[in-house]
Amino acid sequence: MSFIAPETIQEQAVELLHQYIHNHQSLKAKERMQIPSQEMPNQDPHIRRHNLEEVALGYTPEEARLEAMRCLDCKKKPCMDGCPVQIDIPGFILKIADGNFQEAVDIIKQTSLLPSICGRVCPQETQCQETCTVGIGHKNVDKAVAIGRLERFVADWERNQGAMKIPEVKPETGKKVAVIGSGPAGLVVAADVRREGHHVTVFEAFHKLGGVMRYGIPEFRLPNEIVDQEIDTLKKMGVEIKTNFVVGRTRKLADLIDKDGYDAVFVGTGAGLPLFMGIEGEDLVGVFSANEYLTRANLMRAFDRKNSDTPMYPSKVVAVLGAGNVAMDAARMALRLGAEKVYVIYRRTEVEMPARKEEVLHAKEEGVDFHFLENVKRIMGNEKKRVNAIECLRYELGEPDDSGRRRPVVIPNSEFTIEVDTVIVAIGNGSNPLIHQTTPQIDTNKWGNVTVNDKQKSSMDKVFAGGDIVLGAATVILAMGEGRKAAAAINEMLEEA
Amino acid sequence: MSKILFKEQLSESVYKMKLEAPLIAEERSAGQFIILQIDEELGERIPLTIADADAVEGSITIIFQVVGATTELLAQLNEGDDIPVLVGPLGTPTHIKNYGKVVCVGGGIGVAPLHPIAQALKAAGNEVVIIMGARNKDLIIMETEMRNIADELIICTDDGSYGRKDLVTAPLKELCERSPKPDYVIAIGPPIMMKFCAETTRPYEVHTEVSLNTIMVDGTGMCGGCRVNVGKEVKFVCVHGPEFDAHLVDFDNMMARLNSYKDIEHEHTCRLHGHAH
Ligand SMILES: Cc1cc2nc3c(=O)[nH]c(=O)nc-3n(C[C@H](O)[C@H](O)[C@H](O)COP(=O)(O)OP(=O)(O)OC[C@H]3O[C@@H](n4cnc5c(N)ncnc54)[C@H](O)[C@@H]3O)c2cc1C
Numbered sequence: 001m002s003f004i005a006p007e008t009i010q011e012q013a014v015e016l017l018h019q020y021i022h023n024h025q026s027l028k029a030k031e032r033m034q035i036p037s038q039e040m041p042n043q044d045p046h047i048r049r050h051n052l053e054e055v056a057l058g059y060t061p062e063e064a065r066l067e068a069m070r071c072l073d074c075k076k077k078p079c080m081d082g083c084p085v086q087i088d089i090p091g092f093i094l095k096i097a098d099g100n101f102q103e104a105v106d107i108i109k110q111t112s113l114l115p116s117i118c119g120r121v122c123p124q125e126t127q128c129q130e131t132c133t134v135g136i137g138h139k140n141v142d143k144a145v146a147i148g149r150l151e152r153f154v155a156d157w158e159r160n161q162g163a164m165k166i167p168e169v170k171p172e173t174g175k176k177v178a179v180i181g182s183g184p185a186g187l188v189v190a191a192d193v194r195r196e197g198h199h200v201t202v203f204e205a206f207h208k209l210g211g212v213m214r215y216g217i218p219e220f221r222l223p224n225e226i227v228d229q230e231i232d233t234l235k236k237m238g239v240e241i242k243t244n245f246v247v248g249r250t251r252k253l254a255d256l257i258d259k260d261g262y263d264a265v266f267v268g269t270g271a272g273l274p275l276f277m278g279i280e281g282e283d284l285v286g287v288f289s290a291n292e293y294l295t296r297a298n299l300m301r302a303f304d305r306k307n308s309d310t311p312m313y314p315s316k317v318v319a320v321l322g323a324g325n326v327a328m329d330a331a332r333m334a335l336r337l338g339a340e341k342v343y344v345i346y347r348r349t350e351v352e353m354p355a356r357k358e359e360v361l362h363a364k365e366e367g368v369d370f371h372f373l374e375n376v377k378r379i380m381g382n383e384k385k386r387v388n389a390i391e392c393l394r395y396e397l398g399e400p401d402d403s404g405r406r407r408p409v410v411i412p413n414s415e416f417t418i419e420v421d422t423v424i425v426a427i428g429n430g431s432n433p434l435i436h437q438t439t440p441q442i443d444t445n446k447w448g449n450v451t452v453n454d455k456q457k458s459s460m461d462k463v464f465a466g467g468d469i470v471l472g473a474a475t476v477i478l479a480m481g482e483g484r485k486a487a488a489a490i491n492e493m494l495e496e497a
Numbered sequence: 498m499s500k501i502l503f504k505e506q507l508s509e510s511v512y513k514m515k516l517e518a519p520l521i522a523e524e525r526s527a528g529q530f531i532i533l534q535i536d537e538e539l540g541e542r543i544p545l546t547i548a549d550a551d552a553v554e555g556s557i558t559i560i561f562q563v564v565g566a567t568t569e570l571l572a573q574l575n576e577g578d579d580i581p582v583l584v585g586p587l588g589t590p591t592h593i594k595n596y597g598k599v600v601c602v603g604g605g606i607g608v609a610p611l612h613p614i615a616q617a618l619k620a621a622g623n624e625v626v627i628i629m630g631a632r633n634k635d636l637i638i639m640e641t642e643m644r645n646i647a648d649e650l651i652i653c654t655d656d657g658s659y660g661r662k663d664l665v666t667a668p669l670k671e672l673c674e675r676s677p678k679p680d681y682v683i684a685i686g687p688p689i690m691m692k693f694c695a696e697t698t699r700p701y702e703v704h705t706e707v708s709l710n711t712i713m714v715d716g717t718g719m720c721g722g723c724r725v726n727v728g729k730e731v732k733f734v735c736v737h738g739p740e741f742d743a744h745l746v747d748f749d750n751m752m753a754r755l756n757s758y759k760d761i762e763h764e765h766t767c768r769l770h771g772h773a774h
Pocket residue numbers: 121122123180181182183184185186203204205206209210211212213216217245246247248268269270271294325326329356432434435466467468469473474475476477479717
C-alpha cells in the first residue's frame with residue numbers, strides 16, 4: 001500500500017457517503033461488504049520522517065461514518081472476543097454510523113477508560129480486528145472494520161469538543177489507596193478507585209506521568225497532549241499525585257500501609273531492566289537499550305537539540321536489533337533525530353514480526369531498511385571503543401517448531417559486516433527489580449514478576465499488582481484490563497472492611 | 498521540589514548545598530545518591546551522592562564539583578531557590594559492618610561521597626584510616642570533617658602544596674604492606690584513581706570497594722545507560738550499585754563510556770557561556 005494524500009481520501013469518502021447516507025440503516029450485508037475500507041489519512045512520509053508530529057491524522061467525520069457502515073452488527077460479535085476488555089464494539093460503531101458520536105464514546109467508556117490511547121496503540125490486527133467477520137469475509141485482516149481507528153475518532157472528537165466528562169466521584173469514604181506507577185495500569189486503578197469515593201495517591205518515580213506512554217512511545221505515535229488530558233481528568237477527580245517518589249526507596253512499600261495508613265496498595269511499576277543480547281561488543285560506546293534511547297528523546301526531550309540539556313548520541317548509521325513496537329519506535333525516532341540510514345535486523349521474516357503492522361508499514365514508508373533472516377553476531381569498535389560496524393549472520397527458515405512457526409536456522413560461514421555507528425538493542429525487558437529488592441515480603445516468579453491471584457491480589461496483605469510488572473512486557477490494553485480488575489477487587493475489599 | 502536551605506563554596510569549583518528533603522533524609526543510608534534536575538522540562542537528570550543528612554531538620558547535603566552545564570547552573574542557584582526535581586535515595590546502601598581495619602581513599606570531589614561511608618564505618622567500630630588526595634591544596638575539601646572521623650588521616654597533593662607530594666596509591670600501598678594489612682578498602686574518586694587503587698590492593702588480596710559514577714538517566718534500572726562490566730556480568734550501577742568489588746570492575750570500558758557525550762557536553766557548556774556572558 002502506498003501513501004495516499006489525506007485530501008484524496010476525504011474527497012472519496014464524501015462522495016461515497018453521499019450514496020449511502022440515506023439508507024445506511026437498511027443496507028444488506030453484501031452491500032456493506034462492498035463499501036471500501038477507509039484508509040487512515042497520514043502525514044506524507046517524506047515530511048514526517050523529519051518531524052515529531054503525529055503520523056496518523058485521524059478520520060474525518062465522513063470517513064468515520066463510512067467506515068462504521070461496513071460493520072455487519074454480527075449477532076455473535078466475534079470482534080468483542082478479541083478485545084481484552086470486551087468493549088461493546090458493534091454498539092459503539094452503530095452509533096458512529098448514525099453520526100451520534102457522543103453516545104458512541106459513552107458506550108466505549110463503560111469498559112475502557114483510555115480509548116484515545118488504545119485506539120492508537122492497540123495491536124488491533126491480532127485482537128479485535130483479527131476476529132472481525134468483515135475481514136474474514138474478505139480473507140484479509142487489513143479489510144476488517146477499522147475498530148481501533150473508529151475508537152480513536154470518537155475519543156478525539158470528544159476531546160476536541162472540549163466536552164470531556166469528568167466521571168462522577170462518590171462521597172468521600174475516608175479510605176486511602178496508594179497507586180505505585182502512573183502507566184496505563186496505575187492510571188486506570190486510580191480512576192476506578194477514586195470513583196468510589198476513596199482517597200487515591202499516585203506515586204511516580206519520574207518527574208512526568210504516564211509511564212511508557214510518556215517515555216517510551218514517541219509523540220509521533222501518541223502525542224503527550226493526549227496522555228496529559230487523561231491525567232488532567234484524574235486530577236479533576238481529586239486524585240493526589242506525587243512525582244519524583246520511588247516507592248521502595250523514598251518510602252518502603254510496607255511503610256505506606258503500616259505507617260502512612262494506606263488501606264490498599266496497587267503496584268503498577270511496569271517492566272524494568274532492558275535485556276541485552278550478551279554478545280561481544282555490547283559494552284561499546286554507541287550501544288544503547290531502546291529504553292535509554294527513547295527516554296532521552298521523549299521524556300528528556302533530547303529531540304529538541306537546541307534547548308534540551310540531555311545529550312543525544314550523534315548517530316548517522318543505526319542498526320536496531322529486534323522487531324517489536326519498541327524496535328520500530330527506536331528506528332523511526334533515529335530517523336527523526338537525523339540518522340541518514342537506519343537498519344532493522346531481525347532473525348525471522350516479516351510475517352513473524354511482533355510489531356503492529358501499521359508501524360512496520362509506516363517505518364518502511366519512512367525509509368527504514370529491514371534486514372530479515374539476519375542476526376548480529378558481534379559489535380565491532382574502533383580504538384576509542386566506539387561502535388564502527390556489526391558482524392551479522394544469515395539465516396534460513398527450517399522445520400516448523402512446536403508452535404508451527406518455521407524456526408530460523410543459521411547459515412554456516414555466512415558472516416558479513418555492515419558499517420554502523422550506533423546500535424540500539426530492542427529485544428525486550430526483564431522485570432523491574434526495585435520493588436522486589438526493597439519488599440522481600442512480596443512473592444515474585446523466577447523472572448521477577450509479581451505473582452497475583454485471579455483478582456490481581458499479591459501474596460502481601462492489602463497489596464495488588466497488575467500490568468507489565470505481572471505480565472512481563474505486554475500491552476497498554478492488557479495493563480488497563482488488569483488495572484480494572486485490581487480496582488474492582490480493591491473496591492470490594494474496602495467496602496467489606 | 499526542594500528548597501536550598503544553605504549554600505557554601507568549598508573551593509574554586511566545589512560547592513556544598515543543604516536541601517530540604519524530609520523523606521529522603523529519613524530513609525537514606527551511607528552510599529546512596531539522589532538525582533536532580535534544575536529544569537523540569539528541559540533539564541538533564543544528574544546523580545549526586547548524599548554527603549550528609551539530618552533527619553530531624555529534614556535536610557540532605559550535597560557536595561558537587563562544577564564540570565559541565567548542569568553543575569554550573571546548579572552552582573548559580575542560591576539559598577531560598579527551589580530545585581524542581583529531586584528524587585532519592587537511590588542505589589543500594591553501603592554494606593557497613595565491623596571489618597576491623599579499614600582504609601577510605603577519597604580523590605578530589607570523591608571525598609564528599611566518602612564522608613558518610615567513613616562516618617558509618619567508624620560508628621560500626623572499625624579502625625578508620627583515611628587517605629585524601631587532590632591536585633593541590635585549594636582542592637582539598639572537608640578536611641575537618643574527615644579528621645574528626647579518622648584514626649589516621651593522610652593527605653596527598655599532586656604538587657606537594659599540602660601534605661605528602663604523592664598520589665593516593667602510594668600511602669595505600671604502604672598500608673597494605675604493614676602488618677596487619679587492612680581488612681577492607683573503599684576508594685571513591687575519579688575512575689582512573691579508582692582503577693589504580695584496585696591495582697594497588699590486588700596483589701595483597703585486600704577486599705576493595707569502589708563507588709562508580711557512570712552516566713545515568715532514570716536511576717531506577719529502566720534504561721541501562723549506567724551499565725558496567727563487573728567480572729563476567731553486566732551490572733546496572735543505579736540499582737545493583739553504586740558500589741562494586743574493585744577487583745572485578747572493567748574500568749577501561751567504564752571510562753570510555755563516560756566519554757560518550759564528551760563533544761556534545763562541551764557544546765552545551767559553550768552555549769551556556771554564550772548565554773551568560
Ligand atoms: C517503546 C515502547 C513501545 C510500545 N508500544 C506499544 C504499542 O504500540 N501498543 C501497546 O499496546 N503496547 C506498547 N508497548 C507496551 C506498553 O507500553 C506497556 O505494556 C504498558 O505501558 C504497561 O503498562 P504498566 O502500567 O504496567 O507500566 P508502565 O507503562 O511501564 O508504567 C510504570 C510506571 O511506574 C513507574 N515506577 C516504576 N517503579 C516505580 C516505583 N518503585 N515507584 C514509583 N513509580 C515507579 C515508572 O516510572 C512508570 O512510569 C510499548 C512499550 C514500549 C517500551
